[in-house]
Amino acid sequence: LQKIFQKSLFTMSSYDLRLKDLDQVLESEVIDLSKLREFCFNGIPDVKGYRSLCWRLLLNYLPCDRNKWDEQLDHHRKLYQQWLDEILVTPGSFDNEECDHPLSEDPNSKWNTFFKDNQALTQIDKDVRRLHPELSFFQQATDYPLSNVVYSCGTKRLNRRVGMHFLNSANVVRKGLGIVKITPKAEQTSTSEFKPLEEGSEAHWEVVERILFVYCKLNPGQGYVQGMNEIIGPIYYCFATDPIIKMKEHAEADCFFVFTNLMSEIRDFFIKTLDETDTGIVNMMRKVTERLKENDPVVQSYLVKNEIYPQYYSFRWLTLLLSQEFSLPEVLRIWDSLFSDSQRFSFLIDICCAMIVLIRDQILAGDFSTIVKLLQNYPNVETRVILNKAAELSVKNRE
Incomplete structure (x- = not known):
């Protein structure tokens, strides 16, 4: 995943080659879904209706057989x-x-x-x-x-x-x-x-x-x-x-x-009655907390010390798939990765953890009200940086 999320400083020729690669995947009589996921995970080009088509495929509306x-x-x-x-x-x-x-x-x-x-x-x-x-x-x-x-x-x-x-x-x-x-x-x-x-x-x-x-x-x-x-x-x-x-x-x-x-x-x-189940939102928030503890125990301990509970911020992050934390163009880019990942909502947890780790200095310097405001109004951090960090954490946690 780290390799996939290397900084995208494409020249025009490399960008054209990237589009050609996607065309080859989509023009196959039977689309290789694993190849499509690998490509889209790094972001779907915002041209020629690629994203619209790829989302239809990634979310199982269109079959792989053209x-x-x-x-x-x-x-x-x-x-x-x-x-x-x-x-x-x-x-x-x-x-x-x-x-x-x-x-x-x-x-x-x-x-x-x-x-x-x-x-x-x-x-x-x-x-x-x-x-x-x-x-x-x-x-x-x-x-x-x-x-x-x-x-x-x-x-x-x-x-x-x-x-x-x-x-x-x-x-x-x-x-x-x-x-x-x-x-x-x-x-x-x-x-x-x-x-x-x-x-x-x-x-x-x-x-x-x-x-x-x-x-x-x-x-x-x-x-x-x-x-x-x-x-x-x-x-x-x-x-x-x-x-x-x-x-x-x-x-x-x-x-x-x-x-x-x-x-x-x-x-x-x-569904509120399913909050405490394995697939419920409470368990998802718990996973974010555990992932943060594994990757930055200092920040996690500081949040606990200041009584900053996950429901103050990660509830909305998870439930709405981060759609309220970023501008619409950024959300589209993030969802390219979420919909492409075979363990889709495992990567959502990695993104949430990355968002916290990337502002650790601001968190460690703040008190309760400052931290809550910071997490509920996430600062201007490049989407690319967040996704790179999330990919790094994902690789680390799968090793």
Whole structure:
């Protein structure tokens, strides 16, 4: 891994050779996943839609056999559309409407389901409206709006079901394990920036809202949990900015399935009853602590002495895959490595440990409040430096 993460000072010719190597991997009739992982682990070139395609492969949406791609994509995109048709139903449009009305006490009433859905939808709506406010992207119109939604006179726009909200400019992430963080968000110039677009158009945040609502409906045992919006955001951004038009126009459906696959791997982080299990978030935080103790016992001892508990910082780092600690471009680069590593979330622990080790001097010079603020607002350290250090720790811990 250290070799993989050597400083990338590519000349133009070496960069072209790197692109050629990736093309050779992706153009194989049956893609060698181990070679793809090895390449992507060092960062996926941000050109020609490479990242969008590679993430589809690394997160098991596309099979390694290229001959099966068209069939796979066609099947899943049609399936997603079918789910939309079934889920985005407006009360009052049902058959036998006289038997089903808003005041019905029947637990099977579709109006009853509608009102219960709105409870989750209200939270989703709040969260997606403040997704990456430092970027204008999510407030911009998508080039591929869902026609039966944007031409429904608002009846199928999910945000119309919960009404307009005045959104607090802070993002609170908490799960019963103590204070995590209140992250100040970039100030908005006007609440109108949160409003849906006019008839015939929809903003990217509205598309993300729809994906999360469909996921919530299809996974009632888990439902929607705050923070999922931060996981889906980078995936959707990657797919919706794909320069390959035939991929970009299906960003919504493909994002849904890739997000679902990723959530199947990290879902236990979001389920409180599983906190103490081997795959739960408490155990993951414990692993970060153990890894730090192995690699820098002085810093670990100092954190314990000052009562700096993992839930003050590493809870959010782990649960949201570091998506709140870095800018979106940096997150995309970090996720290239996370999705490429065969022991994906073992490397996440290495990254978290590296982040602490790299600011050890500042930690050792601080008191409780200073250290907590430092860890909750991670300083400006180059992503490349962090990943290099994480790779170094990974090699050391596997020896």
